[in-house]
Amino acid sequence: MTRAEGGIIDTLQAARDDSADVVKLTRELVRVPSRGGIDAYDPVLEAMAGWLTGHGLACRRLSGPDGSVVALTCEVRGGQPGPRYVLDACLDTAPFGDEAAWAYPPLSGEIAGGWLHGRGSSDSKAGAAIFAHIAARLQDMGGFAGSVVLLYDVDEHTGGFGGARAYFEGAGAPDRVDGVMIGYPGLDHVVTGGRGVLRARLSVHAVAAHSGSSQASAEGAIAKAADLVRELRDVPLPGPAGARFPLPARLTVTAISGGEGYSMVPDLCCLNVDVRLTPALDEAAAARLLARAAARADRAWPGTAPTDIDVTTRWPPYALPDGSPLREALLQAVRQAGLDPAAKIAGPANIGNYLAGLGIPATAGFGVGYEGLHGTDERIRLDTIPVVQAAYHQALLTLLRAA
Helix, strand or coil, X not given: CCHHHXXXXXXXXXXXXXXXXXXXXXXXXXXXXXXXXXXXXXXXXXXXXXXXXXXXXXXXXXXXXXXXXXXXXXXXXXXXXXXXXXXXXXXXXXXXXXXXXXXXXXXXXXXXCCEEECCCHHHHHHHHHHHHHXXXXXXXXXXXXXXXXXEEECCCCCCCCHHHHHHHHCXXXXXXXXXXXXXXXXXXEEEEEECEEEEEEEEEECCCEECCCCCCCCCXXXXXXHHHHHHHHCCCCCCCCCCCCCCCCEEEEEEEEXXXXXXXXXXXXXEEEEXXXXXXXXXXXXXXHHHHHHHHHHHCCCCCCCCEEEEEEEECCEECCCCCHHHHHHHHHHHHCCCCCEEEEECCCCHHHHHHHCXXXXXXXXXXXXXXXXXXXXXXXXXXXXXXXXXXHHHHHHHHCCC
């Protein structure tokens, strides 16, 4: 038996031994409402902190710029200096939607037919519970070089990622992070990259007028904005950037706002534009694309002010290269645990893109089997918990060169 084979047998057995406790903690977390931007976060943070301190794991809360708590973190240190790896899972959740449509209430934590039901069960309270148990195992084991950090964000579903920002860039930020593994769910793929995103608000100007005026009619900012939407729709975008990044760039107008009532032709209409970035369309190229489209629309409307472009979000695309220690350790551990997932470049952006901007490698998805993420009847397959825990545990042992 090779050392790797022996290692995965041990971590699989440890995960099976922990499975009932992982389920128990996941149910406890699911039963605490923590919808992003809706519920108070203290109760779910207290539940997680209580479990950690009860297992000898000291934790601390991180605050955002406004002083509100945005994350819980805990670091398990080995017996000697070495790399630092972060296990990241969010404790806030999506909203419930129509609660009457759920087979079981969103906060039930009901177990039925091998599934655990409830909002946040897959994204990402099961991941949070699994990571906590891995940390407890490492604390008991010792004998490794470096450290493992648990990072529980409660500002993820708002899109603010305040917990990640507080840890990686806030007061007391670590001097080094060698990699991050994010506990998003899904057994079929290990997410090793993602399209980036550039988001901008385009303020389109025209001339205000009365809609019933007997003078020459003014079509106003809404009509001008419609012309700009057509310009954006027709902009050619690059296709896939090769085998390592097989997704094309994408541009979507996601919101339009302007005007009020009926009698006024508005002089301002605003567009929200979402551009998905790839190596073939980076941030600078996307910004130029928006500027050129706006300039073409402006030229067709002489006598109006030019369109203003305010970029609100900039995250680069990223893809962990073949041979990346983080990528290879997790893929190898998952395969040793008996699964055969492919490495995947994700279409949506995620915290991995934010981390790429900081030069920190990240995987952004491998976790429990699930259905209904962000939808009705979100639930997880209980029988997938041990293999996920074993894979992450084994990957960390490889990365930390455990004795």
